[in-house]
Amino acid sequence: MVKRELIIRSNSDVAEFALLKDGRLTELHKEKESSNFAVGDIMLAKVRKPVTGLNAAFVNVGYEKDAFLHYHDLGPQFATAIKFVKMATTGKTKDFSLKNFPLEKDIDKDGSINDVLKANQSILVQIVKEPISTKGPRISTEISIAGRYLVMVPFSDRVSISQKIESKEEKDRLKRLVRSIKPKGFGVIIRTVAEGKKVAELDRDLQNLFKKWTLMCKKLHNAPHPSKVLVELNRGSSILRDMFNDSFTGIHIDEETLYEQIKDYVQEIAPKKESIVKLYNDSIPIFEQFGIERQIKTSFGRIATMKKGAYLVIEHTEALHVIDVNSGNRSNKANTQEDTALQVNLASATEVARQLRLRDMGGIIVVDFIDMANPKHRKQLFDHLTEEMKEDRAKHKILPPSKFGLVQITRQRVRPEMEIKTSEPTPTITGKEVEAPIVLIDKITADLEKLINGPASKNDISLHIHPFIAAYLTCGVPSIRFKWFQKYKRWIKIQPRDAYRYLEYRFKNKEGKTIY
Numbered sequence: 001m002v003k004r005e006l007i008i009r010s011n012s013d014v015a016e017f018a019l020l021k022d023g024r025l026t027e028l029h030k031e032k033e034s035s036n037f038a039v040g041d042i043m044l045a046k047v048r049k050p051v052t053g054l055n056a057a058f059v060n061v062g063y064e065k066d067a068f069l070h071y072h073d074l075g076p077q078f079a080t081a082i083k084f085v086k087m088a089t090t091g092k093t094k095d096f097s098l099k100n101f102p103l104e105k106d107i108d109k110d111g112s113i114n115d116v117l118k119a120n121q122s123i124l125v126q127i128v129k130e131p132i133s134t135k136g137p138r139i140s141t142e143i144s145i146a147g148r149y150l151v152m153v154p155f156s157d158r159v160s161i162s163q164k165i166e167s168k169e170e171k172d173r174l175k176r177l178v179r180s181i182k183p184k185g186f187g188v189i190i191r192t193v194a195e196g197k198k199v200a201e202l203d204r205d206l207q208n209l210f211k212k213w214t215l216m217c218k219k220l221h222n223a224p225h226p227s228k229v230l231v232e233l234n235r236g237s238s239i240l241r242d243m244f245n246d247s248f249t250g251i252h253i254d255e256e257t258l259y260e261q262i263k264d265y266v267q268e269i270a271p272k273k274e275s276i277v278k279l280y281n282d283s284i285p286i287f288e289q290f291g292i293e294r295q296i297k298t299s300f301g302r303i304a305t306m307k308k309g310a311y312l313v314i315e316h317t318e319a320l321h322v323i324d325v326n327s328g329n330r331s332n333k334a335n336t337q338e339d340t341a342l343q344v345n346l347a348s349a350t351e352v353a354r355q356l357r358l359r360d361m362g363g364i365i366v367v368d369f370i371d372m373a374n375p376k377h378r379k380q381l382f383d384h385l386t387e388e389m390k391e392d393r394a395k396h397k398i399l400p401p402s403k404f405g406l407v408q409i410t411r412q413r414v415r416p417e418m419e420i421k422t423s424e425p426t427p428t429i430t431g432k433e434v435e436a437p438i439v440l441i442d443k444i445t446a447d448l449e450k451l452i453n454g455p456a457s458k459n460d461i462s463l464h465i466h467p468f469i470a471a472y473l474t475c476g477v478p479s480i481r482f483k484w485f486q487k488y489k490r491w492i493k494i495q496p497r498d499a500y501r502y503l504e505y506r507f508k509n510k511e512g513k514t515i516y
Contacts, residue, residue: 004248006239007290008262010255017239018292025295026391027357029239037063037127037137040146040232042216044089045139046225047121050113057117058136059125062226065136069125071113075142077155078116079104084155085124088220096217098154098185122225127232132413145209145230148241148269149194149202150178152209156187164192164390177202183210193245237265242393244270251277254286298442299358305442306351309450310344314355320364323352327370341370342377346384353388362394362413371405382407440469440503441480451507451516452488460493460510467496469505 005020019027031038048066050057058066075081080103087093095101107116117123129138145152159178161171174190177199182188183206194202216230223229232238240251240262251266253259256279263277280286287293298305304312309328314321325348327340352367372378378401385407386398395412444463451461465473473480473494485491495508507516 002247004243004245005250005252005290006248007286007292008251008253008255008258009286010253010258015255015258016287018287018290019239019243020290020292023291024354025292025299025358026354027239028296037061037130038232039127039130040238041127041228042143042145042230043125043127043139044085044220044223044225044227044229045123045125047117047119047123049119050117052112052114055113057113059123059139060226061125061127061137061139063131063136065131065134067125067127067137067139068135069139069141071111071116072109073128073138073140073142074107074116075140075155076106076109077103078107078141080155081124081141081143082116082121085122085220088217089122089223091221096214097183099183101185103155103185124220124229129413144189145212146191146241147205147209148244149191149197149205150209151189151191152206152213153187153189154213155185157185158187159190160187161190162192162194165190165195167195170195174202178206181206186210237262240265241269244273246273248273248276252280252286252290253277254280299355304351304355305446306347307446308347309446310347312348312351312355320366321361323355323365323367325367325369338372338374338377341372342374342380345369345372345377345381349381349385350388353385353392356389356396356409356411357392357394360394360413362411365409365411367407367409369401369405369407372401441473444505445484447507447516448484448488448492452490459515461490461515462493462495462508462510463505464495464497464500464508465505466500466502467498468502470494470496 003020003022007018007020009016009018015031017027017029017031018025043061045059045061045067048058048060054070056068056070059069061067080101083104084093084098084101088096093101123141124143125139125141126143127137128140131137143154159175159182161174165171165174174194178188178190181199181203188206212230219227219229244266251262253262259277259279263274266277267274280289282289285293287296302314304314306312311326311328313324313326315324325345327344348367348369355361356365369381372381382398382400389396389398389409392411397410399408401407444465448461448463463473478486481492481494506514509515
Protein backbone atom coordinates (compact mmCIF):
# COMPACT_ATOMS: atom_id res chain seq x y z
CA MET A 1 0.00 0.00 0.00
CA VAL A 2 1.31 3.46 -0.96
CA LYS A 3 2.14 5.59 2.06
CA ARG A 4 1.25 9.28 1.75
CA GLU A 5 2.14 11.97 4.27
CA LEU A 6 1.57 15.72 4.30
CA ILE A 7 4.20 17.67 6.26
CA ILE A 8 3.41 21.32 7.02
CA ARG A 9 6.02 23.81 8.22
CA SER A 10 4.70 27.19 9.34
CA ASN A 11 6.25 30.43 10.54
CA SER A 12 4.90 33.96 10.97
CA ASP A 13 3.95 34.69 7.35
CA VAL A 14 4.68 31.57 5.24
CA ALA A 15 3.38 28.02 5.39
CA GLU A 16 5.12 25.28 3.36
CA PHE A 17 3.37 22.04 2.43
CA ALA A 18 5.41 18.98 1.46
CA LEU A 19 3.66 15.90 0.10
CA LEU A 20 5.58 12.65 0.55
CA LYS A 21 4.84 9.42 -1.30
CA ASP A 22 6.63 6.51 0.39
CA GLY A 23 9.02 9.06 1.93
CA ARG A 24 9.86 10.69 -1.42
CA LEU A 25 9.01 14.35 -1.95
CA THR A 26 6.46 14.71 -4.79
CA GLU A 27 4.92 18.15 -4.24
CA LEU A 28 6.02 21.33 -2.48
CA HIS A 29 3.81 24.39 -2.02
CA LYS A 30 4.30 27.74 -0.30
CA GLU A 31 1.51 29.95 0.92
CA LYS A 32 2.09 33.49 2.13
CA GLU A 33 -0.36 35.03 4.57
CA SER A 34 -0.32 38.22 2.49
CA SER A 35 -1.30 36.42 -0.74
CA ASN A 36 -4.52 38.10 -1.88
CA PHE A 37 -4.96 36.27 -5.15
CA ALA A 38 -5.25 32.49 -4.83
CA VAL A 39 -6.70 30.26 -7.54
CA GLY A 40 -10.40 29.76 -6.77
CA ASP A 41 -10.99 33.09 -5.00
CA ILE A 42 -14.17 34.86 -6.18
CA MET A 43 -14.21 38.66 -6.37
CA LEU A 44 -16.62 41.46 -7.15
CA ALA A 45 -14.66 43.55 -9.64
CA LYS A 46 -15.05 46.42 -12.07
CA VAL A 47 -14.22 46.41 -15.78
CA ARG A 48 -11.42 48.86 -16.57
CA LYS A 49 -11.66 48.70 -20.35
CA PRO A 50 -12.52 46.23 -23.13
CA VAL A 51 -9.81 45.82 -25.81
CA THR A 52 -11.25 44.92 -29.22
CA GLY A 53 -7.95 43.74 -30.73
CA LEU A 54 -7.45 41.16 -27.96
CA ASN A 55 -11.18 40.36 -27.69
CA ALA A 56 -10.65 40.68 -23.96
CA ALA A 57 -11.00 43.14 -21.12
CA PHE A 58 -8.75 44.40 -18.35
CA VAL A 59 -10.45 44.25 -14.97
CA ASN A 60 -9.60 45.94 -11.67
CA VAL A 61 -9.40 43.27 -8.96
CA GLY A 62 -7.19 45.30 -6.62
CA TYR A 63 -3.85 44.00 -7.90
CA GLU A 64 -1.12 46.38 -9.13
CA LYS A 65 -1.66 45.00 -12.66
CA ASP A 66 -5.18 44.65 -14.02
CA ALA A 67 -6.54 41.12 -14.37
CA PHE A 68 -7.04 39.71 -17.87
CA LEU A 69 -10.47 38.43 -18.94
CA HIS A 70 -10.77 36.86 -22.41
CA TYR A 71 -14.12 36.58 -24.20
CA HIS A 72 -13.87 32.77 -24.14
CA ASP A 73 -13.64 32.89 -20.32
CA LEU A 74 -17.02 34.63 -19.98
CA GLY A 75 -19.01 31.40 -20.17
CA PRO A 76 -22.17 30.85 -22.25
CA GLN A 77 -24.49 32.13 -19.48
CA PHE A 78 -22.64 35.43 -19.02
CA ALA A 79 -25.78 37.51 -19.66
CA THR A 80 -27.63 35.67 -16.86
CA ALA A 81 -24.66 36.10 -14.48
CA ILE A 82 -24.51 39.87 -15.16
CA LYS A 83 -28.24 40.23 -14.56
CA PHE A 84 -28.02 38.27 -11.28
CA VAL A 85 -25.01 40.24 -10.01
CA LYS A 86 -26.76 43.55 -10.74
CA MET A 87 -29.87 42.47 -8.81
CA ALA A 88 -27.83 41.05 -5.90
CA THR A 89 -25.57 44.10 -5.52
CA THR A 90 -28.53 46.52 -5.56
CA GLY A 91 -30.57 44.36 -3.15
CA LYS A 92 -33.38 43.68 -5.66
CA THR A 93 -33.19 39.95 -5.04
CA LYS A 94 -32.80 38.06 -1.76
CA ASP A 95 -33.51 34.64 -3.28
CA PHE A 96 -30.19 33.09 -4.23
CA SER A 97 -31.47 29.58 -5.01
CA LEU A 98 -31.79 30.29 -8.79
CA LYS A 99 -34.75 27.87 -9.06
CA ASN A 100 -37.04 30.77 -10.07
CA PHE A 101 -34.39 32.90 -11.76
CA PRO A 102 -34.99 33.04 -15.55
CA LEU A 103 -31.97 32.15 -17.67
CA GLU A 104 -30.97 34.51 -20.47
CA LYS A 105 -30.02 33.36 -23.95
CA ASP A 106 -26.44 32.03 -24.27
CA ILE A 107 -23.99 34.59 -25.62
CA ASP A 108 -22.51 34.02 -29.10
CA LYS A 109 -19.43 31.80 -28.71
CA ASP A 110 -17.67 33.76 -31.50
CA GLY A 111 -18.87 37.18 -30.37
CA SER A 112 -17.01 40.38 -29.55
CA ILE A 113 -16.09 41.62 -26.07
CA ASN A 114 -17.60 45.03 -26.86
CA ASP A 115 -21.02 43.45 -27.37
CA VAL A 116 -21.25 42.21 -23.77
CA LEU A 117 -18.90 44.32 -21.60
CA LYS A 118 -18.58 48.05 -20.93
CA ALA A 119 -16.11 50.10 -18.90
CA ASN A 120 -16.99 50.46 -15.17
CA GLN A 121 -19.38 47.48 -15.30
CA SER A 122 -19.66 45.35 -12.12
CA ILE A 123 -18.87 41.67 -12.66
CA LEU A 124 -18.32 38.61 -10.49
CA VAL A 125 -15.00 36.95 -11.39
CA GLN A 126 -12.93 33.98 -10.24
CA ILE A 127 -9.12 33.77 -10.20
CA VAL A 128 -7.99 30.98 -12.55
CA LYS A 129 -4.27 31.93 -12.65
CA GLU A 130 -2.33 33.69 -9.96
CA PRO A 131 -0.17 36.71 -10.94
CA ILE A 132 2.94 35.33 -12.64
CA SER A 133 6.05 37.41 -13.42
CA THR A 134 4.89 40.76 -14.88
CA LYS A 135 1.35 39.58 -15.63
CA GLY A 136 -1.72 40.25 -13.52
CA PRO A 137 -4.16 37.47 -12.52
CA ARG A 138 -6.09 35.58 -15.20
CA ILE A 139 -9.83 35.52 -14.41
CA SER A 140 -13.08 33.95 -15.57
CA THR A 141 -16.72 34.91 -15.06
CA GLU A 142 -17.77 31.26 -15.33
CA ILE A 143 -17.91 30.73 -11.57
CA SER A 144 -17.41 27.30 -9.98
CA ILE A 145 -17.28 26.33 -6.31
CA ALA A 146 -15.22 23.22 -5.58
CA GLY A 147 -16.07 20.70 -2.88
CA ARG A 148 -14.66 17.35 -1.85
CA TYR A 149 -16.58 15.24 -4.39
CA LEU A 150 -18.42 17.78 -6.54
CA VAL A 151 -17.94 21.17 -8.18
CA MET A 152 -21.04 23.38 -8.34
CA VAL A 153 -21.52 25.69 -11.36
CA PRO A 154 -24.28 28.34 -11.08
CA PHE A 155 -26.48 29.30 -14.10
CA SER A 156 -26.23 25.84 -15.65
CA ASP A 157 -28.13 22.54 -15.60
CA ARG A 158 -25.38 20.38 -17.01
CA VAL A 159 -24.00 17.34 -15.12
CA SER A 160 -20.52 16.25 -16.26
CA ILE A 161 -18.03 13.78 -14.83
CA SER A 162 -14.28 13.36 -14.49
CA GLN A 163 -12.73 11.49 -17.42
CA LYS A 164 -10.44 9.67 -14.96
CA ILE A 165 -13.43 7.56 -13.83
CA GLU A 166 -13.23 4.78 -16.42
CA SER A 167 -16.19 2.50 -15.56
CA LYS A 168 -19.27 3.31 -17.66
CA GLU A 169 -21.56 1.77 -15.01
CA GLU A 170 -20.03 3.98 -12.29
CA LYS A 171 -20.32 7.07 -14.49
CA ASP A 172 -24.00 6.34 -15.15
CA ARG A 173 -24.65 5.69 -11.43
CA LEU A 174 -23.01 8.93 -10.31
CA LYS A 175 -24.76 11.02 -12.96
CA ARG A 176 -28.11 9.53 -12.02
CA LEU A 177 -27.55 10.22 -8.30
CA VAL A 178 -26.37 13.79 -8.84
CA ARG A 179 -29.27 14.63 -11.14
CA SER A 180 -31.66 13.47 -8.41
CA ILE A 181 -30.18 15.76 -5.72
CA LYS A 182 -28.83 18.83 -7.50
CA PRO A 183 -30.74 22.13 -7.11
CA LYS A 184 -32.34 23.71 -10.17
CA GLY A 185 -30.24 26.40 -11.83
CA PHE A 186 -26.92 24.78 -10.89
CA GLY A 187 -24.69 22.50 -12.93
CA VAL A 188 -22.43 19.94 -11.28
CA ILE A 189 -19.04 18.47 -12.17
CA ILE A 190 -18.41 15.09 -10.51
CA ARG A 191 -14.81 14.75 -9.34
CA THR A 192 -12.63 11.62 -9.52
CA VAL A 193 -12.74 11.09 -5.73
CA ALA A 194 -16.54 10.67 -5.92
CA GLU A 195 -16.04 7.18 -7.37
CA GLY A 196 -17.82 4.62 -5.18
CA LYS A 197 -19.37 7.22 -2.84
CA LYS A 198 -22.93 6.97 -1.55
CA VAL A 199 -25.67 9.48 -2.24
CA ALA A 200 -25.64 10.76 1.37
CA GLU A 201 -21.96 11.81 1.08
CA LEU A 202 -22.56 13.50 -2.27
CA ASP A 203 -25.65 15.28 -0.96
CA ARG A 204 -23.79 16.55 2.12
CA ASP A 205 -21.03 17.93 -0.13
CA LEU A 206 -23.59 19.61 -2.38
CA GLN A 207 -25.38 21.20 0.60
CA ASN A 208 -22.08 22.63 1.86
CA LEU A 209 -21.41 24.12 -1.58
CA PHE A 210 -24.89 25.66 -1.70
CA LYS A 211 -24.30 27.24 1.73
CA LYS A 212 -21.05 28.77 0.43
CA TRP A 213 -22.91 30.16 -2.59
CA THR A 214 -25.64 31.67 -0.40
CA LEU A 215 -23.17 33.29 2.02
CA MET A 216 -21.22 34.70 -0.92
CA CYS A 217 -24.35 36.20 -2.51
CA LYS A 218 -25.31 37.89 0.78
CA LYS A 219 -21.97 39.74 0.71
CA LEU A 220 -22.70 41.25 -2.72
CA HIS A 221 -25.25 43.83 -1.48
CA ASN A 222 -23.51 47.24 -1.35
CA ALA A 223 -20.07 45.55 -1.50
CA PRO A 224 -17.15 47.82 -2.54
CA HIS A 225 -15.30 47.32 -5.84
CA PRO A 226 -13.06 45.42 -5.87
CA SER A 227 -13.71 43.07 -2.95
CA LYS A 228 -13.19 39.38 -2.22
CA VAL A 229 -16.54 37.66 -1.62
CA LEU A 230 -15.45 34.01 -1.42
CA VAL A 231 -12.03 32.84 -0.24
CA GLU A 232 -10.58 29.57 -1.50
CA LEU A 233 -9.48 27.19 1.25
CA ASN A 234 -5.96 27.68 2.55
CA ARG A 235 -3.43 25.68 0.55
CA GLY A 236 -3.22 22.87 3.11
CA SER A 237 -6.98 22.32 3.13
CA SER A 238 -7.23 22.60 -0.67
CA ILE A 239 -4.49 19.95 -1.06
CA LEU A 240 -6.44 17.69 1.30
CA ARG A 241 -9.70 18.38 -0.51
CA ASP A 242 -8.21 17.51 -3.90
CA MET A 243 -5.97 14.61 -2.95
CA PHE A 244 -7.00 13.11 0.37
CA ASN A 245 -7.78 9.39 0.33
CA ASP A 246 -7.56 6.35 2.60
CA SER A 247 -3.87 5.86 1.82
CA PHE A 248 -2.90 9.00 3.79
CA THR A 249 -1.05 7.78 6.86
CA GLY A 250 0.00 11.03 8.48
CA ILE A 251 -0.45 14.78 8.47
CA HIS A 252 2.17 16.51 10.61
CA ILE A 253 2.02 20.23 11.45
CA ASP A 254 4.46 22.25 13.55
CA GLU A 255 2.16 25.19 14.36
CA GLU A 256 -0.81 24.91 16.71
CA THR A 257 -3.33 27.26 15.03
CA LEU A 258 -2.86 25.65 11.63
CA TYR A 259 -2.97 22.21 13.27
CA GLU A 260 -6.43 23.00 14.71
CA GLN A 261 -7.68 24.26 11.31
CA ILE A 262 -6.45 21.15 9.45
CA LYS A 263 -7.78 18.83 12.16
CA ASP A 264 -11.24 20.44 11.94
CA TYR A 265 -11.21 20.11 8.15
CA VAL A 266 -10.22 16.43 8.25
CA GLN A 267 -12.91 15.84 10.88
CA GLU A 268 -15.40 17.31 8.39
CA ILE A 269 -14.32 15.36 5.27
CA ALA A 270 -13.09 12.08 6.81
CA PRO A 271 -13.92 11.70 10.54
CA LYS A 272 -12.29 8.26 10.78
CA LYS A 273 -8.94 9.74 9.71
CA GLU A 274 -8.85 12.55 12.28
CA SER A 275 -6.29 10.63 14.37
CA ILE A 276 -3.60 10.87 11.64
CA VAL A 277 -3.41 14.67 12.11
CA LYS A 278 -0.59 15.28 14.58
CA LEU A 279 1.02 18.36 16.12
CA TYR A 280 4.81 18.17 15.75
CA ASN A 281 6.82 19.73 18.61
CA ASP A 282 10.22 18.03 18.53
CA SER A 283 13.42 20.09 18.82
CA ILE A 284 14.61 18.92 15.37
CA PRO A 285 13.00 21.13 12.65
CA ILE A 286 10.10 19.27 11.01
CA PHE A 287 11.50 19.35 7.44
CA GLU A 288 14.80 17.90 8.64
CA GLN A 289 13.09 15.20 10.70
CA PHE A 290 11.24 13.90 7.62
CA GLY A 291 14.23 14.24 5.25
CA ILE A 292 12.56 17.00 3.23
CA GLU A 293 15.31 19.61 3.54
CA ARG A 294 17.82 17.24 1.97
CA GLN A 295 15.43 16.31 -0.85
CA ILE A 296 14.80 20.00 -1.60
CA LYS A 297 18.54 20.62 -1.90
CA THR A 298 19.05 17.66 -4.24
CA SER A 299 15.89 18.13 -6.34
CA PHE A 300 15.76 21.80 -7.30
CA GLY A 301 19.12 22.45 -8.92
CA ARG A 302 19.87 22.52 -12.64
CA ILE A 303 20.91 18.85 -12.35
CA ALA A 304 18.57 16.28 -10.78
CA THR A 305 20.39 13.06 -9.94
CA MET A 306 18.86 9.59 -9.93
CA LYS A 307 19.98 6.15 -8.82
CA LYS A 308 22.84 4.31 -10.54
CA GLY A 309 24.44 7.44 -12.00
CA ALA A 310 21.73 8.67 -14.39
CA TYR A 311 20.67 12.32 -14.14
CA LEU A 312 18.48 15.03 -15.69
CA VAL A 313 19.61 18.48 -16.81
CA ILE A 314 16.71 20.94 -16.51
CA GLU A 315 16.92 24.25 -18.40
CA HIS A 316 14.32 27.02 -18.41
CA THR A 317 14.15 29.35 -21.41
CA GLU A 318 11.72 32.18 -22.10
CA ALA A 319 9.64 29.97 -24.40
CA LEU A 320 9.83 26.50 -22.86
CA HIS A 321 11.47 24.05 -20.47
CA VAL A 322 14.03 21.59 -21.81
CA ILE A 323 14.93 18.42 -19.90
CA ASP A 324 17.90 16.37 -21.08
CA VAL A 325 18.21 12.72 -20.00
CA ASN A 326 21.75 11.45 -19.36
CA SER A 327 22.84 7.92 -18.48
CA GLY A 328 26.00 9.28 -16.78
CA ASN A 329 28.41 6.52 -15.73
CA ARG A 330 25.59 4.08 -15.21
CA SER A 331 26.62 0.46 -15.01
CA ASN A 332 24.06 -2.33 -15.18
CA LYS A 333 23.53 -5.84 -16.35
CA ALA A 334 21.63 -4.98 -19.54
CA ASN A 335 22.66 -7.03 -22.56
CA THR A 336 22.62 -4.26 -25.17
CA GLN A 337 22.86 -0.50 -25.50
CA GLU A 338 19.16 -0.45 -26.47
CA ASP A 339 18.22 -2.22 -23.21
CA THR A 340 20.34 0.23 -21.21
CA ALA A 341 18.66 3.17 -22.97
CA LEU A 342 15.23 1.74 -22.16
CA GLN A 343 16.05 1.26 -18.47
CA VAL A 344 17.47 4.79 -18.13
CA ASN A 345 14.52 6.28 -20.02
CA LEU A 346 11.90 4.52 -17.87
CA ALA A 347 13.61 5.66 -14.64
CA SER A 348 13.93 9.17 -16.09
CA ALA A 349 10.24 9.28 -17.05
CA THR A 350 9.33 8.62 -13.40
CA GLU A 351 11.65 11.42 -12.28
CA VAL A 352 10.37 13.82 -14.97
CA ALA A 353 6.78 13.31 -13.78
CA ARG A 354 7.93 13.99 -10.20
CA GLN A 355 9.91 17.09 -11.19
CA LEU A 356 6.97 18.63 -13.09
CA ARG A 357 4.78 18.36 -9.99
CA LEU A 358 7.52 19.33 -7.56
CA ARG A 359 8.53 22.50 -9.40
CA ASP A 360 5.00 23.10 -10.76
CA MET A 361 6.51 23.60 -14.21
CA GLY A 362 4.05 24.82 -16.82
CA GLY A 363 3.77 25.68 -20.50
CA ILE A 364 5.70 23.62 -23.05
CA ILE A 365 8.18 21.03 -21.76
CA VAL A 366 10.47 19.14 -24.17
CA VAL A 367 12.19 16.02 -22.83
CA ASP A 368 15.19 14.68 -24.75
CA PHE A 369 15.25 10.98 -23.89
CA ILE A 370 18.06 8.68 -25.01
CA ASP A 371 17.45 7.50 -28.57
CA MET A 372 15.82 4.07 -28.97
CA ALA A 373 15.54 2.34 -32.32
CA ASN A 374 12.86 -0.18 -31.30
CA PRO A 375 9.29 1.22 -31.79
CA LYS A 376 8.01 -1.12 -29.04
CA HIS A 377 10.43 0.48 -26.57
CA ARG A 378 9.29 3.97 -27.58
CA LYS A 379 5.67 2.96 -26.97
CA GLN A 380 6.63 1.38 -23.62
CA LEU A 381 8.26 4.68 -22.61
CA PHE A 382 5.22 6.71 -23.65
CA ASP A 383 2.83 4.41 -21.75
CA HIS A 384 5.05 4.53 -18.65
CA LEU A 385 5.27 8.35 -18.69
CA THR A 386 1.49 8.62 -19.18
CA GLU A 387 0.93 6.31 -16.19
CA GLU A 388 3.37 8.26 -13.99
CA MET A 389 1.62 11.53 -14.89
CA LYS A 390 -1.83 10.23 -13.89
CA GLU A 391 -1.52 11.59 -10.35
CA ASP A 392 -0.71 15.07 -11.66
CA ARG A 393 -3.72 17.29 -10.93
CA ALA A 394 -2.67 19.96 -13.45
CA LYS A 395 -4.18 19.57 -16.92
CA HIS A 396 -1.57 18.16 -19.26
CA LYS A 397 -1.08 16.51 -22.64
CA ILE A 398 1.76 14.22 -23.69
CA LEU A 399 2.77 13.50 -27.29
CA PRO A 400 4.44 10.17 -28.21
CA PRO A 401 8.25 10.20 -28.64
CA SER A 402 9.46 11.44 -32.01
CA LYS A 403 12.01 9.46 -34.01
CA PHE A 404 14.68 11.69 -32.41
CA GLY A 405 13.60 10.63 -28.89
CA LEU A 406 11.90 13.94 -28.04
CA VAL A 407 8.72 13.94 -25.98
CA GLN A 408 6.61 17.11 -25.90
CA ILE A 409 4.40 17.87 -22.90
CA THR A 410 2.05 20.77 -22.29
CA ARG A 411 1.13 21.38 -18.68
CA GLN A 412 -1.23 23.99 -17.28
CA ARG A 413 0.37 26.54 -15.00
CA VAL A 414 -1.93 28.41 -12.60
CA ARG A 415 0.67 29.52 -10.02
CA PRO A 416 4.24 30.85 -10.24
CA GLU A 417 6.78 28.06 -10.71
CA MET A 418 8.43 26.84 -7.52
CA GLU A 419 12.08 27.93 -7.63
CA ILE A 420 14.51 27.16 -4.82
CA LYS A 421 18.15 28.17 -4.85
CA THR A 422 20.41 25.18 -4.26
CA SER A 423 23.79 26.90 -4.64
CA GLU A 424 25.70 28.59 -1.84
CA PRO A 425 28.48 31.23 -1.67
CA THR A 426 31.95 29.78 -2.21
CA PRO A 427 34.01 30.05 0.98
CA THR A 428 37.22 30.73 -1.00
CA ILE A 429 36.19 33.04 -3.86
CA THR A 430 34.09 36.16 -3.23
CA GLY A 431 31.07 36.54 -5.51
CA LYS A 432 31.15 32.93 -6.76
CA GLU A 433 28.60 30.26 -5.94
CA VAL A 434 28.76 26.46 -5.95
CA GLU A 435 26.36 23.62 -5.30
CA ALA A 436 25.36 23.04 -1.69
CA PRO A 437 27.43 20.33 0.09
CA ILE A 438 24.43 17.96 0.25
CA VAL A 439 24.21 17.89 -3.57
CA LEU A 440 27.94 17.13 -3.83
CA ILE A 441 27.73 14.42 -1.14
CA ASP A 442 25.02 12.61 -3.11
CA LYS A 443 27.31 12.55 -6.17
CA ILE A 444 30.26 11.27 -4.10
CA THR A 445 28.08 8.56 -2.53
CA ALA A 446 26.86 7.42 -5.97
CA ASP A 447 30.49 7.20 -7.22
CA LEU A 448 31.57 5.33 -4.08
CA GLU A 449 28.79 2.78 -4.56
CA LYS A 450 29.95 2.16 -8.13
CA LEU A 451 33.52 1.64 -6.97
CA ILE A 452 32.57 -0.79 -4.20
CA ASN A 453 30.36 -2.80 -6.57
CA GLY A 454 32.94 -2.64 -9.37
CA PRO A 455 36.52 -3.80 -10.04
CA ALA A 456 37.94 -1.87 -7.05
CA SER A 457 35.67 -3.69 -4.62
CA LYS A 458 38.51 -5.37 -2.70
CA ASN A 459 40.96 -2.44 -2.65
CA ASP A 460 41.44 0.02 0.19
CA ILE A 461 39.74 3.22 -0.86
CA SER A 462 40.61 6.73 0.28
CA LEU A 463 38.76 9.91 -0.64
CA HIS A 464 40.88 13.00 -1.33
CA ILE A 465 38.81 16.17 -1.03
CA HIS A 466 38.77 19.86 -0.07
CA PRO A 467 39.17 20.33 3.74
CA PHE A 468 35.74 21.97 4.15
CA ILE A 469 33.96 18.99 2.59
CA ALA A 470 36.20 16.55 4.49
CA ALA A 471 35.03 18.19 7.74
CA TYR A 472 31.41 17.95 6.58
CA LEU A 473 31.80 14.20 5.94
CA THR A 474 33.36 13.41 9.32
CA CYS A 475 31.44 15.66 11.72
CA GLY A 476 28.30 14.70 13.66
CA VAL A 477 27.07 11.51 15.28
CA PRO A 478 26.63 9.48 13.20
CA SER A 479 28.81 11.11 10.55
CA ILE A 480 28.26 10.55 6.83
CA ARG A 481 31.44 8.44 6.73
CA PHE A 482 30.08 6.22 9.53
CA LYS A 483 26.81 5.79 7.60
CA TRP A 484 28.88 4.65 4.61
CA PHE A 485 30.60 2.12 6.88
CA GLN A 486 27.23 0.78 8.09
CA LYS A 487 25.92 0.47 4.54
CA TYR A 488 28.97 -0.82 2.62
CA LYS A 489 30.93 -2.51 5.48
CA ARG A 490 34.01 -0.57 4.33
CA TRP A 491 35.90 2.18 6.18
CA ILE A 492 36.72 4.99 3.79
CA LYS A 493 39.80 7.02 4.70
CA ILE A 494 39.22 10.73 4.09
CA GLN A 495 42.24 12.83 3.18
CA PRO A 496 41.81 16.65 3.25
CA ARG A 497 43.68 18.32 0.35
CA ASP A 498 44.32 22.08 0.56
CA ALA A 499 45.21 22.25 -3.12
CA TYR A 500 41.84 20.91 -4.29
CA ARG A 501 39.05 23.18 -5.50
CA TYR A 502 35.82 23.22 -3.50
CA LEU A 503 34.04 20.66 -5.72
CA GLU A 504 37.08 18.58 -6.63
CA TYR A 505 37.57 15.06 -5.28
CA ARG A 506 39.44 11.86 -6.16
CA PHE A 507 39.16 8.25 -5.03
CA LYS A 508 42.59 6.59 -4.63
CA ASN A 509 43.89 3.13 -3.70
CA LYS A 510 46.49 2.39 -1.00
CA GLU A 511 49.34 2.97 -3.53
CA GLY A 512 48.02 6.50 -4.11
CA LYS A 513 46.83 5.76 -7.63
CA THR A 514 43.61 7.50 -8.71
CA ILE A 515 40.88 4.91 -9.30
CA TYR A 516 38.03 7.40 -9.92
